[in-house]
Structures are given as C-alpha cells and as structure tokens.
Amino acid sequence: MSNKMKVQLTHEPAAAHWGQAKVTFQDDQAIVHLSKGDELRQIQQAARKLRSQGVTAVNLDGQQWDLDKQWSFAQGFATARHIADIHWTGDEAMRTELAHRLECNFFARQLVNETPENLAPMVLAEQAAQWLTQIAGDKVSYRIIEGEALLAEQWHGIHAVGRGSERPPALLELDFNPLGDDAPVSVALVGKGITFDSGGYSIKGSEGMLGMKCDMGGAATVTAALGLAIKSGLNKRVKLFLCCAENLISGHAYKLGDILTYKNGVTVEVVNTDAEGRLVLADGLQAASETGAGLIIDAATLTGAAVMALGTNYNAIFSPQAELLSLTQVKAAQVGERVWPLPLDPWHKDMCPSAYADTANSRAMKGGGAGGASNAAGFLARFVTPEANWLHMDLASAFSDSGDSLWAAGGTAHGVLTIANLLQD
Incomplete structure (x- = not known):
C-alpha cells in the first residue's frame, strides 16, 4: 500500500x-x-x-x-x-512541466527562507550563478563585481547600501545566450538582492526586521523565473543582474544626508536609509539599459505601500507602457498568478524632491508618505532608458510572515511563473 x-x-x-x-x-x-x-x-x-x-x-x-x-x-x-x-x-508533458515548476519554486523559496547569516551578498550571487549554470551549461557566462570594485565601474548605489557590512556587496552580471556571440539581448532581468535589511540608520523595529531575510525575494524571483524559462526551452538571449547587499549599521555605513552620484549623472540625497532597495536597483536598471534589451523587467520586495494597497495576494506592477501592463496581466492569469497595475506617470519622478540633489530616495516621513509605491517606481524610472519597454514588479505577495490559509510561513515564489511566462512570449 x-x-x-x-x-x-x-x-x-x-x-x-x-x-x-x-x-x-x-x-x-x-x-x-x-x-x-x-x-x-x-x-x-x-x-x-x-x-x-x-x-x-x-x-x-x-x-x-x-x-x-x-x-x-x-x-x-x-x-x-x-x-x-x-x-x-x-500525461508526461504535464508531469514534466509540474516537476520543473516545483524545482524552480523550491529554489526560490530556499533562498528566501535561508538565514541572513548563511546568505551573504556574495553567496547569493554565487548560488544564483551556479544554479543557472547547472541548468544551461556553457550557454551561461557570468561575472561578479565585488566590494570596492563596484566603485571602479560606477555602481555607487550597491556599494553605498552594502558598505556598512563586513561582508561586501556584489553585482552579478549573468548572460544566458543560446544564439551566439553577436545575438541581441532580448530581455534584461534585474533583482533586488538585499540579503538582510536592518533599515540602516533609519533602523527598523524588531517586529519589522524579523522577516527581512526576505528582502532578496526579487533576486530569487527573477533567477528562478529564468531557470524555469530555460527548462521550458527558452531560445533568446537574456541578461540577469542581481544587486546584492546587506543594509547594516556601522562606522562605514551610509548616512542620512549623504548624496550619491550615479553613473548616469543623477544625484540622489539619502533621506531614508531604509529606502535602500531603489538605490541598488538604480544600478541594476542602468546596467540592464546598457545591454540594449527591448524589454527590462525588475522585481523587488520594495515597498510596504504596495502591500497596503493590494494585500498579500497580488503583486503590484508598474510600467510607462499600458500594453505591457495588459500583457503582464494576461500572462499572470495564464499561470494562475495575480498582478495588479498601480499608477506610474511621468510626474512620479518628481515626487521625492531634494534641495541638495536631483531627487531624494524617498520622502522624510513614515513609509515615504502617500503614494509611496508609485513614487518609488517614479524614482526607478530615472535609471531606465526610455527606448526600452520596462516592467517594475513590487512583490507584495513574495513572503508570508506567519502563514495563512493559502501559504505556509516564508517565501511563496509568487511571481516566478509570471516572469517566466513573459520570457517565453
């Protein structure tokens, strides 16, 4: 029996x-x-x-x-x-598809549920690269830019957020290319990889900090999505950028009032060190833009405002292109996931003003004030080439603090299938 x-x-x-x-x-x-x-x-x-x-x-x-x-x-x-x-x-095709989904889902969940002590920024970058290499073999190449080397390549956001930790920040640049050296990049993926978020000097309370091992959920999501798409026969060139750092407090940590000058010349005043995700994503989005990809997708556990707006059963999506939002809703529905668009207008870029820089990284009020999720998306828009179609996914449904009637406690990997489905389009 x-x-x-x-x-x-x-x-x-x-x-x-x-x-x-x-x-x-x-x-x-x-x-x-x-x-x-x-x-x-x-x-x-x-x-x-x-x-x-x-x-x-x-x-x-x-x-x-x-x-x-x-x-x-x-x-x-x-x-x-x-x-x-x-x-x-x-049938066999269905069982194979389910097995692939389960493997990739479990990979993402394991990363999100790993202890912050075990998952340092470099460990996250290395594990993601090694897993994708196991799947795709010599079709994958990558490099990891670590610590002070980030400054040499002008990735100032990742370096600033991660410099307070004894364990260095890192940017993973990975290239999946089944077509040959001269193939154009079709899609660039960017993931927020904050392996632990104390809030920095804008420190979180214990209750709010306890689950912050999940703050690399964006990196886990886009990595697992790429792995699933590859297993499903993806035949286009995709580049992956993971922005990995620990946001900790020390004598080396970045501070409120600091001004960061990004590679594209945009200056940013830090008014909240707990709005760090957008600072690292700004580097990743610039790197993605440099590839010339026609589609850029980023995923991040970015704002509490998205959770307040949509609850924990939907992921928020933003894009300047209405057609891309509609396509994403269709692609999510095809795989039984839930997304919902929130506003992103050109003027959202200016919703975090600064007297000292081109913009601030937030507003100096709890949660960034009203419209915080859209304002964060507007900040990111400064770092995306206007020629690309761009989708920003704020992962309100990527983590369940204590479990509920739908999810066990921990990472959910909700969003992996949506992005994988978009990659296959």
Missing part, C-alpha cells in the same frame, strides 16, 4: 466538513469538494489544511486535476522546510 494519501476533486457537496476549505476523508483518501467561485483558491486552501494535519505526501488522483489545479495544490502544500512530496497525474 502506498504511504501517500490519495487526494481527489469533486463538485459534489460535502455532507459534513470542517473549516472553510471543504475536505472530507474516506478510508485512505481525502476528497476536496469544490463549489462555485475561485476553484484554484479553494484547492490551495485545502492543501494547506491537509498539510497542517500532518499529511506529508499525496497522490493526486482522478481526471479533474489539470495543470493549474495541481499547481495550486502544490503551492498550498509546500512549507518552508520541505519540498512538497506530490505524485502528479496527467
């Missing part, structure tokens, strides 16, 4: 069940009773319920398990400590 519990789906009503997700048990199997509404959400909640009851291995059984339903179950069944033990159903 298999030690995996069989799980079946039915649209028959449950005579008796417990909790909101309708799950009943019969012999050695669990039956998920679906009702009208969001079936994928119901399945994910049912998976969380089963996991919370100590079920650790399942066999998805029956004809109703399509790709999206199986993946929704996997999302709810995962935990911070273990990869989901699921026997998939369906």
Whole structure:
C-alpha cells in the first residue's frame, strides 16, 4: 500500500466538513469538494489544511486535476522546510512541466527562507550563478563585481547600501545566450538582492526586521523565473543582474544626508536609509539599459505601500507602457498568478524632491508618505532608458510572515511563473 494519501476533486457537496476549505476523508483518501467561485483558491486552501494535519505526501488522483489545479495544490502544500512530496497525474508533458515548476519554486523559496547569516551578498550571487549554470551549461557566462570594485565601474548605489557590512556587496552580471556571440539581448532581468535589511540608520523595529531575510525575494524571483524559462526551452538571449547587499549599521555605513552620484549623472540625497532597495536597483536598471534589451523587467520586495494597497495576494506592477501592463496581466492569469497595475506617470519622478540633489530616495516621513509605491517606481524610472519597454514588479505577495490559509510561513515564489511566462512570449 502506498504511504501517500490519495487526494481527489469533486463538485459534489460535502455532507459534513470542517473549516472553510471543504475536505472530507474516506478510508485512505481525502476528497476536496469544490463549489462555485475561485476553484484554484479553494484547492490551495485545502492543501494547506491537509498539510497542517500532518499529511506529508499525496497522490493526486482522478481526471479533474489539470495543470493549474495541481499547481495550486502544490503551492498550498509546500512549507518552508520541505519540498512538497506530490505524485502528479496527467500525461508526461504535464508531469514534466509540474516537476520543473516545483524545482524552480523550491529554489526560490530556499533562498528566501535561508538565514541572513548563511546568505551573504556574495553567496547569493554565487548560488544564483551556479544554479543557472547547472541548468544551461556553457550557454551561461557570468561575472561578479565585488566590494570596492563596484566603485571602479560606477555602481555607487550597491556599494553605498552594502558598505556598512563586513561582508561586501556584489553585482552579478549573468548572460544566458543560446544564439551566439553577436545575438541581441532580448530581455534584461534585474533583482533586488538585499540579503538582510536592518533599515540602516533609519533602523527598523524588531517586529519589522524579523522577516527581512526576505528582502532578496526579487533576486530569487527573477533567477528562478529564468531557470524555469530555460527548462521550458527558452531560445533568446537574456541578461540577469542581481544587486546584492546587506543594509547594516556601522562606522562605514551610509548616512542620512549623504548624496550619491550615479553613473548616469543623477544625484540622489539619502533621506531614508531604509529606502535602500531603489538605490541598488538604480544600478541594476542602468546596467540592464546598457545591454540594449527591448524589454527590462525588475522585481523587488520594495515597498510596504504596495502591500497596503493590494494585500498579500497580488503583486503590484508598474510600467510607462499600458500594453505591457495588459500583457503582464494576461500572462499572470495564464499561470494562475495575480498582478495588479498601480499608477506610474511621468510626474512620479518628481515626487521625492531634494534641495541638495536631483531627487531624494524617498520622502522624510513614515513609509515615504502617500503614494509611496508609485513614487518609488517614479524614482526607478530615472535609471531606465526610455527606448526600452520596462516592467517594475513590487512583490507584495513574495513572503508570508506567519502563514495563512493559502501559504505556509516564508517565501511563496509568487511571481516566478509570471516572469517566466513573459520570457517565453
């Protein structure tokens, strides 16, 4: 007899069940009773319920398990400590796709859930590069710019944010090129890789700091998305930039009132050292722009304002191009993920004024004040070439502090499938 519990789906009503997700048990199997509404959400909640009851291995059984339903179950069944033990159903192509998703999802979750002590900036850069090299072999090349070498190449934002730590900041530049040396770069990916965020001198309270190992969720998301796209047969040149640093306090740390001069000449007054993500992304977006890529995508756990606006079930998206926002919504829906556009107008660039520099990195008020997510996107827009299509994803749904009815505590990898789907377009 298999030690995996069989799980079946039915649209028959449950005579008796417990909790909101309708799950009943019969012999050695669990039956998920679906009702009208969001079936994928119901399945994910049912998976969380089963996991919370100590079920650790399942066999998805029956004809109703399509790709999206199986993946929704996997999302709810995962935990911070273990990869989901699921026997998939369906044809070989479906099972292969699910296995690829699970591997890449687990890679992202592991990175996000790793302790800050173990995941130094250089470790993050190296692990991402090594994992992608294992997938794509000699189609991947990379270099890591570390510590003081960042200044020589004018990556002042990453250096400033990371210089307070004993462990140096780093920029990973990775090139996936299946087409040959002269191939144009189709897409450039940029990820925020703050391996721990104390807030710097604008220090966070303990409650707000506890989960800040998740602040490299953007780097994990774009890396896992590229890995999944490669596994799915990606045949275009993509460059990846991870902006890696620890935001800590020391005698070497950057301070409020400092002014950073970026490679493109933009000067930035630091009015909040806890608005550090946009400072490192500014370097990454300039590097991405230099590739000539027609599409630039960045992902970051950037603002609490995005969470306040959308909650933790959606990722916020921003772009100057309305068509790209619409495409992203379609691509997210195709893989069962949720995104929602927030405003980004040209005048958002000027919403963080400074008397001493071209702009400040925020506004000197809690959370950056009203419209904080859009103002952050407006800041980033200063560092993107206007010729490129640009998508900024603020990952409001990348991390669950304590777990809920949909997600276990820790990283969710919500956003990986959306970006991977965009890469395949």
